[in-house]
Amino acid sequence: MKSVIVALITFNIISMACATEIVEPTAPPKIPNPTQNQAPTFLPPAEETLPDNAFGRLVQQGHAIFVDTKANASEFVGNGLNCTNCHLEQGRKADSAPLWGAYTMYPAYRKKNDKVNTYAERLQGCFQFSMNGKPPPADSQVISALTAYSYWLATGAPTGQELPGRSYPEIPEPTGGFDLAKGKAIYARQCSVCHGDEGEGQKAGGDYVFPPLWGKDSFNWGAGMHRINTAAGFIKSNMPLGKGGTLSTDEAWHVAAYMNSHERPKDPRMIAGSVEQTRLKFHANDGVNLYGQKVNGVIVGQGTE
Template sequence: MKPLLTALLLAAGSAHANPVTMEDQSQLKVPDAQAQPRFVPPAEGELPDNAFGKMVREGHALFVDTRRLMPEAVGNGMNCSNCHLDQGRMAHSAPLWGAYPMYPAYRKKNDKVNTYAERIQGCFQFSMNGKPPAADSPQMTALSVYSYWLSTKAPTGVELAGRGYPEVAPPAGGYDFTRGQKVYLEQCAICHGKQGEGQKVAGEYVMPPLWGRDAYNWGAGMHRINTAASFIKYNMPLGRPGSLSDQQAWDVAAWINRHERPQDPRLVEGSIEKTRLKFHANDGVNLYGQKVEGVLIGQGTGH
């Protein structure tokens, strides 16, 4: 009997005596935000000229041009590469090489052990406000193969430096919408538009919208102010990561996430309050179901 199978059977037999604690990957953790990433994903020139290489290229194309190539699965103006920069390669931007080797994993978000395919399906449902492709679909296979290839020689089950979005601690004085609006207009609007509408060329988004009907929905991880602040701090403005202070990152993340966006697809009995209590009350720092300046946040762009 193989050692791994033996260990699993022994663990199952003693489950009551030694309960297994499964890692929650609802929010990615980073072992050391200051650690210099050492893992280097393979270069495109290393791809073999065979069926495997062809599928990796297909996955890459879907990853960077998702909205156009998978219109049946994407319900907004996003591509996978909008949140996972440099084609899923960039450290501190939830790179695929940091994610693929960590699955299967338990996620509190859906209270189950997720396969990597299920994790991607979640991105389609929430970040892309769409309809997840089937786990055994050609598109899902290609995206998974692309992720696998970027993870070539990465250790399995080890949190590599550069994985996820490094945590940015909340400022002592909290966040401020007014300051956030100022930062947004000065640093973000040139790409994402004054009203968060993004930019289009020939009818296709070249810069993603940050709020409104074509943005990520209220179930996406980026709706958390703390998650958005971490992404912004380490990746934005484009080409100048780290140029904003922690305070500015939190302020502008709060400003972005006080605006309406598509409804959480997990809406409970048509009730924002029931949805808030079930899914948002203990999910980081977010505004869903709260009133800001007398306006209920989380009504969705259909209201």
């Protein structure tokens, strides 16, 4: 029952960045055919093109890790999220940082760690920040399988070109800035039915079927989604679930700011327990964010346990 629930529901959910020996599912989950809401210039391959050989099995394993990361990469996951929560439709959906748009852009310089990153290092960062876990070794089966899945989804995509839909859209900040009170009202009206009144998510048994947006089981303060501008672009295009594009640009900013005004796991790069030093080094020039800022009289960024 667990695998059926996860396979059916994580196909579409968010929101909002395994043991060393992987246990391969007895019946690998089916990889869906392309949907119709992809960027017009590129469609990832259909399932029937996947070869029945060692490569195809590795791709299937990567798909299994991607959609049920907690179960299939548990050693490296520290929260309640799966990769597909931020990369919707199992890494296929345009304007949701699809894998086919990411794979062909690496190696690439990243300001976040001030160096040229390989694709393996990019995946490692997702585990460290979005999954609030620890990076799998670059030569691990987990990274190999996720890389194979990404490579296969990018079949036929041009290398080094920013395809339409490859990331989250950039949308302008509201005139006069974001408003947390408006964001709270929008959240209650549009988001709480899936993600809970307190951003706690929803579970079926012991597994999240709608992910937590803040608190101990959500992404940490180092994840890209903690940036309000990043979260706003994701929300504008993809939320509410199944109704992406229905919120205005201003509404997306307001609700993203409200989401990211709450406490979450600490930034694993925190310097000597100091929010201020960590803010100055890692957050002061990292998009629009509330890390180290005072919200409702409290400095956020200390982290949850």
